[in-house]
Every structure is written in C-alpha cells, then in structure tokens.
Amino acid sequence: MPILKFPPIESADEQGIVAIGGDLHVESLKLAYKKGIFPWPISEDYPLAWFSPNPRAVFDLNNIHIPKKLKKFINNCSYKITYNTAFERVIRKARDIHQNSIHGTWITEEVIAAYIQLFREGHAYSVEVWEDKELIGGLYGVCFGKFINGESMFHIKDNASKIALLSILSNIKRADIKYFDTQMITNVTGSLGAIEIERPDFLDYVANTTAEKEINFQNFSLHLDFDL
Structure with missing residues (x-):
C-alpha cells in the first residue's frame, strides 16, 4: 500500500x-x-x-569543474553514450559493483523492482557508457518535470561513470535546468564541483521544477563535447 x-x-x-x-x-x-x-x-x-x-548536495550547472586530466582522457577516448536503452542492466550493474565494496549496497531486489516500474512510467532514466558492445559504466536517477537527480552509478573501465555523469549534466544544462540533485557529496561528485545548499532553498526548487513539463531525453546529445 x-x-x-x-x-x-x-x-x-x-x-x-x-x-x-x-x-x-x-x-x-x-x-x-x-x-x-x-x-x-x-x-x-x-x-x-x-x-x-x-544541507542538500547538488550540482550548480553553471559551476561544474572538469579536471584537466579528465578532459584529456575524454578528448582521447572512444566511449559511446546512450540514454534509456539498458535501464535494468545499469541498476543491476550498480548493485553488483557496490555489493562487492567494503560498504555493501542499498540496491536490493525491492529497490530494483520499484525503480524499473518508475522507469516504465517515465520518471526514471539511465545513461549508458559503452566500449564497443560492452557496458562499461552508467548512471540512473529519477526525473519529475525539470527536477532530475542521480541515484547511483558504476564503472568497470576508467572514468566511465564520470563520463555518464558529465553527459547528463551537460544535457540538462542545455535544457535550462539550474540544479542536479546528488543528495550528498562523494569523492567523485566533489571532484566535479558538487556543492551544498540549504534545505529550504532546495525544497523551493523541487516544488517549482516538478510542476514543469517533462524532460525529453530524445533531444539529448550523445557526443562527448560536454558544454560545461
């Protein structure tokens, strides 16, 4: 219920x-x-x-930091990006990778089933990063109107999860979105410029953006020329 x-x-x-x-x-x-x-x-x-x-951790899309070493890697890599083509594989890969870490995983079978249903209803998304035909990284999150967040990500090749994250950040910036909710700062999100804002400000942002028209992922760029 x-x-x-x-x-x-x-x-x-x-x-x-x-x-x-x-x-x-x-x-x-x-x-x-x-x-x-x-x-x-x-x-x-x-x-x-x-x-x-x-406070709440977010990316301010006007203040993203891409380290020089990562920029060089992106300019020379052959990874390919897709959206919403392998949602279940992404969430299960994220579960498997984190399950083998020292902290374990919160992505239970109940979580997987719930977010797959949310995806089917158009309120969750995935970013996939490929090398040839191998899924080497990805990210999934939720989307309501112009509110969008990141729930979890994974990589099995260098920088693949960071590239997934930078892709979604770049695309939603082009869609005139101000913040990307990352819930809390981690080593990865902190290295790319995540900040903290006060909860009342975040809640005002959520109230305003969830009432807006849904994001159209079909318009998103699949290229690695991130506009950040």
Whole structure:
C-alpha cells in the first residue's frame, strides 16, 4: 500500500531522516521525490528510511569543474553514450559493483523492482557508457518535470561513470535546468564541483521544477563535447 503522507520535513532528525517504514510502492516514490525526500534502505535487516538531509548536495550547472586530466582522457577516448536503452542492466550493474565494496549496497531486489516500474512510467532514466558492445559504466536517477537527480552509478573501465555523469549534466544544462540533485557529496561528485545548499532553498526548487513539463531525453546529445 502506498504512503499517503509524510511527516513535515522540519521534523527530520540530524541525519535527515524524515520517516521510517512503509514500502517502495511507485506512488510512495512519486510522493517522496516531489517533496524532496528520497528512500535509502540501510540494509535488508532494518526498516526502510526516508531522508531529506540539510544541507542538500547538488550540482550548480553553471559551476561544474572538469579536471584537466579528465578532459584529456575524454578528448582521447572512444566511449559511446546512450540514454534509456539498458535501464535494468545499469541498476543491476550498480548493485553488483557496490555489493562487492567494503560498504555493501542499498540496491536490493525491492529497490530494483520499484525503480524499473518508475522507469516504465517515465520518471526514471539511465545513461549508458559503452566500449564497443560492452557496458562499461552508467548512471540512473529519477526525473519529475525539470527536477532530475542521480541515484547511483558504476564503472568497470576508467572514468566511465564520470563520463555518464558529465553527459547528463551537460544535457540538462542545455535544457535550462539550474540544479542536479546528488543528495550528498562523494569523492567523485566533489571532484566535479558538487556543492551544498540549504534545505529550504532546495525544497523551493523541487516544488517549482516538478510542476514543469517533462524532460525529453530524445533531444539529448550523445557526443562527448560536454558544454560545461
């Protein structure tokens, strides 16, 4: 049964937890993201937690930093980019890669099923990076109107996940979008210029952008000439 209402965001604890419990029904996900909340299953042994951290990590698309070494790599690589051609493979690859890491993964089978359904309804997307016919990196996230985020990414070849991320950032910048929600800063997102903004500012942004017309991924560039 879907969640019908979340507690006030202001009631979140210091970690940003707004609520605990419920399930990943697609209607629960829609309600959550439109309110600036995201699910994070800590593990299969604990109840589902719903987060809205303060501050919130985002990319300001007018202030992306691409290190010189990465620029040189991009200029000389032969990777190919596609959108929304292998969503399930991307989310499962992200699960498999993180599952073998020291921290494990929060991408359970329940998460996979929920986001596949969200993708089928047009509210999730994937970026795929290929070398010949091999899927070597990718990223998936959600999209509501002009609100778009990144949930998780993976790579099995150098810089493939960074190229997936830079591709989506470049394309949504061309679509006149201001922020890309990355939830929290990691080593990768920090190296590319992710910043933190106060939660009230983020929630205002979410309210305004989720009400806008949906993004058309078919218009996105597949080239590596990132306009950032």
